[in-house]
Amino acid sequence: MMGIMNFTHHHETHHLHFRNHSRIAGVGANDTKEKGHHSGGCYEQLFVSPEVFVILGIVSLMENILVIAAITRNKNLHSPMYFFICSLAVADMLVSVSNGFETVVITLFNNMDKNMQHFIVNVDNILDSVICSSLLASICSLLSIAVDRYFTIFYALQYHNIITVRRAVVIISCIWTACSISGVLFIIYYDSAVVIICLISIIFTMLALMASLYVHMFMLARLHMKRIAVLPGTSSVRQVTNMKGAITLTILLGVFVACWSPFFLHLIFYISCPRNPYCVCFMSHFNIYLILIMCNSVIDPLIYALRSQELRKTFKEMICCYCMGGIWDFSSSY
Template identity: 55%
Template sequence: MSLHNRKEMNQSAHHHLTMKHFDHSPLHMYGEDNITQNITAPDYNNATECTNIMIPQELFLTLGLVSLVENILVVLAIIKNRNLHSPMYYFICCLAVSDMLVSVSNVVETMFMLLHDNGLLMMMPGMMKHLDNVIDIMICSSVVSSLSFLSTIAADRYITIFYALRYHSIMTTQRAVTIIIVVWSASITASTFFIFYYTNNAVIICLVTFFFITLVFTAALYLHMFILAHVHSRRIMAFHKSRRQATSMKGAITLTILLGVFIICWGPFFLHLILILTCPKNPHCKCFFSHFNLFLILIICNSLIDPLIYAYRSQELRKTLKELIFCSWCFVM
């Protein structure tokens, strides 16, 4: 995982920071003597007559900054409002942090590329490699943690709906914190392993398999929720207790929307990985690879859209966000 393909796709120039797996040949390999071994990247455009879409670096930077500000506001709103101090919102806060990892890595990488392109920054190969690895780990940690927290929130909503009376004894704050620590630890560890062994196809297979397992698990929980909750809602309404059920279902619907957006935005990324494994030399696959910049834009858009979904679906969060924005505006004025 890294980011120099953006530059290769746009300019076919200096071998830069980018997602390692999207080179079908090895990257710069830095030996102990710090001698750079330049390996030419695949010529995507000559492989087929696909049109390479030029995307300005300024667009990446703008989207990254907007996404970063949005997700910071979500985290601050959840911290500020005690009514949002519940396991589900803790997990949503972690989702926002996952999105922030994408935003920060994109902003940092784009700024370095812009500075380098304008001759304002010179980096030694060793420093570039270390920065590349850090950015890669951030992006990989984001996707692994996002999938994990989407599944965790699905399980949380499932417990809320079908074990409502025992929810607070099952999903305690202590257990929620433990889950968060385990997910982040596993995500960072797996991402580090993934980056340092990126040349092994087994690593790509593991990531793709994890993607599909979490999606199947989450989809199965939601399907069961929506089928049985429809029957349960009728019984609960008969006892005039529909409010809690409606709130729980609203939370489930919100996370269903988040999952759908995640699949749309990250789907091309994982399809890219699958095609690397199955048909790296096929002209049609190489045509798909040539649109890598668009896949990056979709990933960044996922980080930008998620906070809008949180705010639209949660009145309490929306109110707190308005207060934060208003206070920030008054402070600036």
């Protein structure tokens, strides 16, 4: 989906799924420059160097491959929680890499003949489907992690009976199947307002559910800390652990909202007020919103994985082994 809008910045003839509608609002590739000249540049599509997309894509690729490899290598991480993290890493990796690759293809073949441009449009549609499916899978994986942590806190004794590895694999398979179908349909029927309204509704439903889960868990963590604090002779280790968990949940929700909110607002404005000058001005900065989403793909491994001591230990062993010229054995266990 990110590459969808990015394409028109480089190739004006592509009938783009979102940005081509900005032409209706009077901010097409040629019109934006003229309007921007007369209105202080607010309507001009903000340019972001393709190198930025490529660098973020490479960084995201390296980080998420490291996460996936670590979870694969360490059998102690073969649990539902880390399988959901692995699904998130795959989704984030596909989002960033596909968008970066798409930017490179468009930049290299932008000035080719019409036959080549038609080929690029087809490639772009395929990559857009991958990106859209991965975005949906990323949100679903985030929700799965939130639900997993919710059961960990509220149903600690029954957790291993409720959330099993087999059920986690089935859930992940269902997520990717549903998201892949949805991504393809979204690209095919991109010009239908109903499709975008459905997408917005799904996104905000997931956001609302995630927010309620995180707030509930955060309040529970604070309540536990207050109860533990008044108990005589209570060790401070547990208090520190609870505080760390509460802070982690706050960071997760805050970063997710910060990185995705501009994109969600862009979709809302695109449907509700495509001709309003303020909405058009906001949508003209879409490239920045793409960068924020890619940054979320880079930040996610740091939040979800690097705060795990077991993952950090595996990372260090893998990096040290690589620096020493060795090749780790993925079949090994700890």
